[in-house]
Amino acid sequence: MKQRGLIMRSTGSWYDIRDEQGNRWKGRLRGKHKLQAIKATNPIAVGDYVEFEVEDELEKNVLITDILPRENYISRKSPHKTTLAHIIAANIDQALLMATIALPRTSTGFIDRFLVSAESFRIPAIILFNKYDLLDAQGLAFQQELINTYQQIGYTCLSISALKGDNLEAVRNLLTGKKTLIAGHSGAGKSTLLNSLNPALHLRTSPISAFVGKGVHTTTFAEMFELSPDTFVIDTPGIKELGLADMENEPIAHYFPEMRACLGMCRYHDCQHIQEPDCEVVRRVQSGQIALSRYESYLSMLVDEDNRR
Secondary structure, three states, X not given: OOEEEEEEEEOOOEEEEEEOOOOEEEEEEOHHHHOOOOOEOOOOOOOOEEEEEEEEOOOOEEEEEEEOOOOOEEEEEOOOOOOOEEEEEEOOOEEEEXXXXXXXXXXXXXXXXXXXXXXXXXXXXXXXXXXXXXXXXXXXXXXXXXXXHHHHOOOEEEEOEOOOOEOHHHHHHHHOOOEEEEEOOOOOOHHHHHHHHOHHHOOOOOOOXXXXXXXXXXXXXXXXXXXXXXXXXXXXXXXOOOOOOOOOOOOHHHHOHHHHOOOOOOOOOOOOOOOOOOOHHHHHHHHOOOOHHHHHHHHHHHHHHHHHO
C-alpha cells in the first residue's frame, strides 16, 4: 500500500521521511527516477512530498515510488556541475537569511543574490541580522543602514542575538505555522538560532575560526526540523557562494523590487539600466532613491549572466 510522506533529510542516496502520522522512515529512490532528464543534481530535496511503499517494517526501510509535484523550490548553482542547479529546498512558505556584519561578514552582494533568487521563485524573504551584541557603535550604525535599505523596499528585517536569546520571540512569530528555509554563511548562527528556539534539537555548533574569521561547517546535509506543530524549519549547509540558477527569461532588474517599480519609465522598453539615456533606474540611483550597493549588486549579476551565455 502506498503512503505519502515529507522528506525531512537528504544524504544523497537515502532520505529520512515523515509520514502523515508523524512516523519516521528511511527511504531510497526507485531507479527509474534517476534516469529521468532532471536539470538538477538532486532529484529529491528536503520539503518534497513523496509516495512510498514499505520494504522492511522492522528496519523502517521504504522504497520511494513517486515524487509529487512541487508548489515551489529554491536552488543555487551546483558547486560541482555549474551547468546544473542544486535544489536547496521545496514547498516552502518563506526563506530566511541569517546575515552578520562581522564574524563572519555577510556581504551586501551575497544578501542581494539571495533576495533575487527568492524573488525569482516567488518566495517571500526575511533577513535576520545576527550577533548585534558583538558590534561596536560603527558596526551597529552600518547594520541599521542596511536594515533601513532593505525595509524601504519591502523586506522584513530583524536584529537579534541567537546566542543570548535577544528578540527571538519576534523570530518565533515569523516562523509559526510555516515551512521556512534558513540559509546563510557557515558561522552566521543558524544552528544556534534553532537550538535557542527548540533546545531539544541539540544541533552541533562550532566557534568561528580565529585564523580566517569564517565559520566552520557544522551542518552537512539540509534537514527539516519540526519546532512545534505545523511549524517547520529547514537548516542548510553554510553557503559560500550563491550562484543564480533557474532564472526565468525576465530581466534581472524585475527581481529587484525598487527597480521593478520603474517599469515603463525608461526611454527604452528593453533598457538594461547601464548607460542608456533617460534611464529612470540610473536617475534614482543618482538621487539616492535606489541604494548604490543594490545597484552594484545588480551590475555584478548582469556580468554573471553575460558570462553564462
